[in-house]
Amino acid sequence: METITSEVLISRLADWGVDTVFGIPGDGINGIMEGLRRNADRVRFVLTHHEEAAAFMATAHAKATGRIGVCLATSGPGGIHLANGLYDAKLDHAPVLAITGMQETSVLGTGYQQEVDLTRLYEDVSVYNQLIVNPQQLPALVDVAIRHAYARRGVAHLCVPNDIQVAPADADPYQHVSPAKPPATAPVYLPSSVRPRDEDVARAAEVINGSAKAAILVGVGARGAGALVERMADTIAAPVVKTLSGKMVIPDDSPYTTGGIGLLGTAPSEELIDDIDTLVMLGTNFPYTKHLPQAGKVKVVQVEIEETRAGIRLPTDVPLIGDVEATLHALIPRLTRRTDRSHLQRYQAQMRDWNEKMHALENGERDPIAPQYLASCLDELANEDAVLCCDSGTIATWAARHWRIRGGREFYLSGNLATMAPGLPYSIAIQHAFPDRQVIAYQGDGGFAMLMAEFNTACRYDLPIKVVINNNNALGQILWEQMVLGYPEHGVRFGDPKPDFSAWAHACGGFGARVEKAGDLRAALVEAFTHRGPALVDVTVDPNEPPMPGKVSYEQAKKFAQAFLHGQPHKASIATTLFKDKIQQLKADR
Template sequence: MFESTGGRYVIDLLKEWKVQHIYGMPGDSINELMEELRTEDDIRFIQIRHEETGALAASAYSKLTGHIGVCLSIAGPGAVHLQNGLYDAMKDKTPVLALVGQVTTSSVGTDDFQELKLESMFEDVSVFNRRVQTAEQLPDMLNQAIRAAYAEKGPAVLVVSDDLFSTKIKREKALTSSEYSKPNIRAAEEDLRDAAKLLQAAKKPVILAGKGADGAVPEVLKFAEKLKAPLIASLPSKGMIPDDHPHNLGQLGQLGTKPASEAMKEADLIVLAGTSYPYREYLPDDAPAVQIDIDPRVIGKYYPSTVGIVGELGPALTWLTQNLDEKDEGFLHTYIEKRKEWHLQLQADIDKETAMLQPQQVLGEIQHIMEKDAVVSLDVGSITIWTARYLKLSKQKMVISAWLGTMGCALPGAIAAKLAYPDKQVIAIVGDGGFSMGMQDFVTAVKYDLPMIVVVFNNQKLQLIEDEQKQAGNKPTNVDLANIDFASFADACGGQGFTAKTRAELKEALAKAKDSRKPVVIDAYVEDISSI
């Protein structure tokens, strides 16, 4: 018979699930678990300054690595702060575990200090959501939670009163295990044959690839080359689908390229490869579609699919590639030429000299110092549009809050990236609005010695919101931001800060940042020009 505390069971099981670190902040409803973590060497506790940062970092870590991200909070206010990051994980379909404290077991239901109905609060943001009633349940419910997070690709929430972590448990045998078997989903050959007929008949096919291409990029590229089709990448797959591949026309939509938009509107067949792209206005009016996804619920969800193929992308595309005859490349050749012209135009925008720094010029300079295996953590706003267009990624990784689109995600993403890949260069690209939402956790990067480059595009306004207000025919209102000296802030945190108002200053700052062994903030003052 084995006896241990509930908290020790949690730690041991997390190690079996290969969890290496937890983001959180100590407090009175998780202190017993913190005591177990205090004596643990194999799981690193990352003390963040705001629980939202912890949840966003856990989500980013999961997106980057495929492993579950773990965050921890107290009951009440700490639990509330987790919500934004968990919604990010839910919307971007990535596994995260949230261990949430609760008032003592004997006090639950008495409206005690900081008590909230946590199960109700987390119901909409989880694929698994349970409160542990007894210490004996804790190990098995933890296994269930993590397995559900992996299987359903979303957040699992386990609410635990702190006294259960210190309660001794006697167990003769385990009821569950820390094993997860990933299903191999293979497409039906009938569906593949129906798709092949459409593909063979198409004269102007276009492929739109999404984050489902992760792990299947070689197959996507071989398929595009055999089909002689232009390739468009959804934003979450930027970097995954190399920007320098000659078929790649870039992104689609508000942040996309002109060639991608034109090719999509001209297409007589679209292939939705691992994406459920939601912006119907950027897709053809009535072209037939082949959609490939492992989730049958998204087939035809945003565009009327003619043939739906439920299965893993790589094997499905391999079958289609092998069963396609050679295609005419006239349509592809047209858009390869348009792609060349577009890139020349973008480069001219980067190279032009202006009195004040412009966003595309900053991205051009970042391009020069960015390493081949760097990780880019991108924030949300006009900065997203500039980066999608002007920053070229080939073998680099990129992480972003894609479907929730929450500002303030870049710094947590950079923290997660450096913990996941300590030997890789990490660059956060963020606007002044997004950075100031959670900039207190820059000191977390300093505390844990996580060298990174944070480039803040500072124009003292919410540029994208202003642009959208103008597009709606409204007068811009409440978009101006009070300026912050972000470089001085970085210095005050123990990192390094540089101010750049000219191209020469920016080049010098980036060169120093690249060689620095500290977290760095570059406060880049940019002209407030429209991005849409």
């Protein structure tokens, strides 16, 4: 059997260490599917139900393993469906390769069926974007695409027309020049350990040593350098604030952290940001500037691997271009140990008080079930090395505050895109990559319903993910955002009939349980977590529990009150829930 071009494509992926491709077949990629079939001993094809999920899976694979994730879609609508998941990879800087099909080269430009110029569509999302027009371009362009994805931390795209896919691998219809032939040996990408210049490190140390009240803000770019972050915090007696994507950089019980920042953050972090003279930013490009110090009021040292991102959020006194680990190894020896610990101790005390208040809301005696209680049960029952894949919405608040990083735990979500629905496909990809770890998909009912067919994918591949649905039968985050704007809620509650997602789990061949009473929750989660295969627990929670910011501003409170005055339809239930929350927190203060 003659070797076809698609066979060379897939074989070169395998040479790069790619062992999995996520996607859906289609008539625009039948040749590539044959290439996968002929390389089935080296590359596994994971069949999804939606191309968006395939892109999310590739993104999650890249985030969790550090290795390139690969997704595959047919021409036209298939390639369009990939886009949302690819933007997740772009905005969170995950190395992903998207492979798409295209109509035969002879009909391009004629308005043929499903003809969509995917290279133009992907111009904004990709760091490398190429249409293959000659079999001789492969495998060299596979190498180029993957190197771009790794080096520029983003999405590379190869679009392969149908006729090129099935052409003989040695075909050369033009024969103008000799094609580039990469070496036959297995290719590797060796990222350099980028270290700032000594003079910049010295300037940064001077700024930090001259501060009286410093804080450290860490993002996911500091992942793997947690011990060094804590060492720096101890040296300069500075509290550490964590972005949500950077939640797993240091443990939540670290004596140095004040937890998260922003709407999902903590009151101590909000207070801290207003009480510092120096901010050290490590591996973060945190976008919500209203939660950062006022520009020009503090000194800023920023460690950033990408030169173009340094100084985007705040005027930066000393930008340090390098990876966090290498930079901290160079910087910490230059720092003077601070003997006055009062600044750090003040926020350690505030954090103890905050944790007591959060614990008070984890009340298992309230019905409807408090979402904080559900999150705390997950925290209590999950393994010490569990991976939590969180969706966007109110559940991100509950995860930020009640899912605690300790031991080998990890935490993933769509950070900068903040899209709905990735929790389930994330969990599938990460479980596939780490079959011996406990992987939990923590989702709202709105996000789960978008890609719920992928629970069937988990069952088909016998991936023992645990799906826990925080079911408030509403688009909860938007509900509260409307009210904070001063508007009564509108169009955000799904109403009746309420779907029973546990029935879907059973229909797929997995474990399913529906919980409506707080007293039944813990036992249902234990049963799901001990089930050997995929399991789903659909938990009805209080739809009137607001995800309150760590520190409520006067303007937020005024707009919230205006929503009540303008005819908020569920104001009695919301007021009752808020009253119960306050009573629980007052008890914690006693």
